[in-house]
Amino acid sequence: MTSAANDLPGRRILVIEDESMVMMLLQDMLEDIGCVIADSASRLEEAIGKAKSLAFDVAILDVNLNGERTFPIAEVLAERGVPFVFATGYGVTNLPAGFSGRPVLQKPFQQQELERVLRAALA
Amino acid sequence: MLQRSVDSVRVGAAGRGWSIRAHLVALALASTLPIAIVAGFFAYNLVDESSRKVRADFQSRLYFFRNGIELRLTNVIEDAEVLARSPALQQGNLDEFRRYATDVVQMIGAFAVVLADREGQQLVNTREPANAPLRRRQYVEAMNRAFATGLPQVSDLNIATADGLPFISIEVPVRVGGEIRYVIALGLSPQYLSSLLDEYVPPGIIGSIIDRKGIIVARRPLVDGADIVGHPTIPAVRERLGELAAFWIPAKSRDGTPTYSSFVRSELTGWAINLALPRDAVDGPLWRAGALFTAVALFALLASLVFARLVASRFLRALTGLEQHVMQLGTERLISPEPGPVAEVNRMESVLRRVGADIAEVEEAIEYERSLLRATVETMPIGVLLVTANGRISLVNRKMLAMCGVDGLRSLEDQATFAYVRADGTRYAAADLPIMRALEHGETIEGEEVQHEVAGARRHEIIHAAPVRDGAGDIIAAVSACYDVTDDHEAMRRQQILLDEINHRVKNTLATVQSIARASLSSATGLKDYAESFEQRLIALARAYNLLTENNWEGADLATIVRRTLAPFASEGRISLSGPSVGLTPKLTLAVSAAIQELSTNAAKYGALSVEQGRVDVSWTREDDGLIAFRWSERDGPVVREPARRGFGTRLIQDILAAESGWTVTLDFSPSGLQCAMRIPVQ
Numbered sequence: 001m002t003s004a005a006n007d008l009p010g011r012r013i014l015v016i017e018d019e020s021m022v023m024m025l026l027q028d029m030l031e032d033i034g035c036v037i038a039d040s041a042s043r044l045e046e047a048i049g050k051a052k053s054l055a056f057d058v059a060i061l062d063v064n065l066n067g068e069r070t071f072p073i074a075e076v077l078a079e080r081g082v083p084f085v086f087a088t089g090y091g092v093t094n095l096p097a098g099f100s101g102r103p104v105l106q107k108p109f110q111q112q113e114l115e116r117v118l119r120a121a122l123a
Numbered sequence: 124m125l126q127r128s129v130d131s132v133r134v135g136a137a138g139r140g141w142s143i144r145a146h147l148v149a150l151a152l153a154s155t156l157p158i159a160i161v162a163g164f165f166a167y168n169l170v171d172e173s174s175r176k177v178r179a180d181f182q183s184r185l186y187f188f189r190n191g192i193e194l195r196l197t198n199v200i201e202d203a204e205v206l207a208r209s210p211a212l213q214q215g216n217l218d219e220f221r222r223y224a225t226d227v228v229q230m231i232g233a234f235a236v237v238l239a240d241r242e243g244q245q246l247v248n249t250r251e252p253a254n255a256p257l258r259r260r261q262y263v264e265a266m267n268r269a270f271a272t273g274l275p276q277v278s279d280l281n282i283a284t285a286d287g288l289p290f291i292s293i294e295v296p297v298r299v300g301g302e303i304r305y306v307i308a309l310g311l312s313p314q315y316l317s318s319l320l321d322e323y324v325p326p327g328i329i330g331s332i333i334d335r336k337g338i339i340v341a342r343r344p345l346v347d348g349a350d351i352v353g354h355p356t357i358p359a360v361r362e363r364l365g366e367l368a369a370f371w372i373p374a375k376s377r378d379g380t381p382t383y384s385s386f387v388r389s390e391l392t393g394w395a396i397n398l399a400l401p402r403d404a405v406d407g408p409l410w411r412a413g414a415l416f417t418a419v420a421l422f423a424l425l426a427s428l429v430f431a432r433l434v435a436s437r438f439l440r441a442l443t444g445l446e447q448h449v450m451q452l453g454t455e456r457l458i459s460p461e462p463g464p465v466a467e468v469n470r471m472e473s474v475l476r477r478v479g480a481d482i483a484e485v486e487e488a489i490e491y492e493r494s495l496l497r498a499t500v501e502t503m504p505i506g507v508l509l510v511t512a513n514g515r516i517s518l519v520n521r522k523m524l525a526m527c528g529v530d531g532l533r534s535l536e537d538q539a540t541f542a543y544v545r546a547d548g549t550r551y552a553a554a555d556l557p558i559m560r561a562l563e564h565g566e567t568i569e570g571e572e573v574q575h576e577v578a579g580a581r582r583h584e585i586i587h588a589a590p591v592r593d594g595a596g597d598i599i600a601a602v603s604a605c606y607d608v609t610d611d612h613e614a615m616r617r618q619q620i621l622l623d624e625i626n627h628r629v630k631n632t633l634a635t636v637q638s639i640a641r642a643s644l645s646s647a648t649g650l651k652d653y654a655e656s657f658e659q660r661l662i663a664l665a666r667a668y669n670l671l672t673e674n675n676w677e678g679a680d681l682a683t684i685v686r687r688t689l690a691p692f693a694s695e696g697r698i699s700l701s702g703p704s705v706g707l708t709p710k711l712t713l714a715v716s717a718a719i720q721e722l723s724t725n726a727a728k729y730g731a732l733s734v735e736q737g738r739v740d741v742s743w744t745r746e747d748d749g750l751i752a753f754r755w756s757e758r759d760g761p762v763v764r765e766p767a768r769r770g771f772g773t774r775l776i777q778d779i780l781a782a783e784s785g786w787t788v789t790l791d792f793s794p795s796g797l798q799c800a801m802r803i804p805v806q
Binding site: 018029 | 623626627628629630631633634635636637638639641642708710713714717
């Protein structure tokens, strides 16, 4: 039962992920949900740049890109006021203090989980 | 430690107490002196006795002498009395009397007989011829006494007028008819008495008879050959003549000899009878005895001391030897004394020898234990530090020195060496160091974590410290053990990172598998086909992981990735590989292996590898811009047709890999064979 505010089809998503397979998975799922992939990034600097400048509705942010923590990107997104969700293979406890309330997507995840988390972020 | 005892004795106690030599001298004196004193006492007594005896002897001699004189004179008086009672005189026949008197004079050996009346008129004088006119007598003092007392008297020394010779007279009153009419004076030459002296005065003694006036009547021995009759007696005697008797008057005789002079009065004559003894005769023996005794005593003392010295030297030798050996014990521990002259000392020395051997043995044992302990402490892989009072460093092992980065430790105050910092960043002051807290307050510290700044680095260390107490429970030292956990911490940190990494990878892998499962669905023609293609992809993924694991997840070589991935699809002969050695990161490895897997699967199903004569050429080069130009070229396979639908592989290759930043992928469905060109950025 979706309200208009967090209706997912047509939403533009920024995907920040360095594992190609997972990226593909996300893309598949998002396509099935009906979202549009605004852009993707697999490197930190690239991701920061895109997070700052691109127009999108919600971002999916892998906590770790090539061994580097992506919290700078999170900060940029939070500053921008753009909703985003964390995607992580680590436990929940790894998030820094300021982001402990954010929606988190635990790998591996099912499509329903992805939908739920995106809706939570857009709420 | 023994050396310290010996030295302290040397320094401190030396000089206290007498030496053995002094004792032995004291002993010699103690044994000799009492005897010497007693002997002296007896000697003195003896001498005193003999001196007294001499005096007593002398006194008796004196009395004897006086009595002798008195006796002789009494005899003369009796003779004179007989004369006085002669009938001739009684009748007044003076001539006859004169004849009688002359005989008596001759018989007695007297000087003369004189008869005189009260006025002193001579009536008869035997020296004068008969009928010669007679004068009055010159000396009448004694005669008057005789008339007055009616008793015979003896005169003092007089000088005869006739010839100047000295004489004395015995005056005897003559009673005629009951009244004293005359006096008979018997004149005697002093020789009469001198001869007496010869009898009574022994050689060595001076004897004299002194009249009432202090004039010498007779004296023996002669002075320079002369008789000093008529001279006054010596003043020392003269001034005491008033006394009845006087003994031991210190005087000097006429020839200068010091004497003891004694006299007694003769009542009969009123004279003093004098005997003088040379002082030497009395004192002499005393002094001589004294001198002799002193000499003997000194000799005895000396002899005693000499003997004592002889015995002492034995004693001294033995004890000096003993002392030397005791001192030696302090330095060398071992002594081998030869038996000496003193039995007790010999026993002591043999005990000393045993003691020395025992000490040496004990010290050896202690040293052995110490070395073992020291060796143990040195080899421990833990830093050990031992401090004693005031924080003096007593022991520090190699490990500790290494941990502090120094060659030697001197003081805990050395801030540079002991630069410990707490977790909150505050520095430790020397007094706060665990070992100092243990030393000063008896605190036992277990597992205090500190940061130690050494050689510009911060090491993480754990310190344990505890006080060391003696039997009485007092703190005498503190020991601390310290070990470096920096590496352990680092290892744990890395392990944690690794675990996180693994967790991350596993999750990613599962997500990847999820992805493959999904994607395989889109190109599957049925369940069986799905299962097969899924399985293939899964196995390819596993193989890629194996390759990474072989290289400790550091990455893999491009050629190896290609070869391994292609291997299940074709034999060596159908594939050619060429290109430089290129190392890819784990992520790139997985991506490239997925790409090759899709290309291979595609070639095997529809392309060059689906027929026997088909070939695949794989080549890559390193470009100037750092990218790898990768080329997959199929030939001699069936004719290629552009697929109607984009399969997973195509999608993967074209979209996903291309989405990897920096990758460019071109798929060319050339009729002669699929061509795939990729440009891969490789760091």
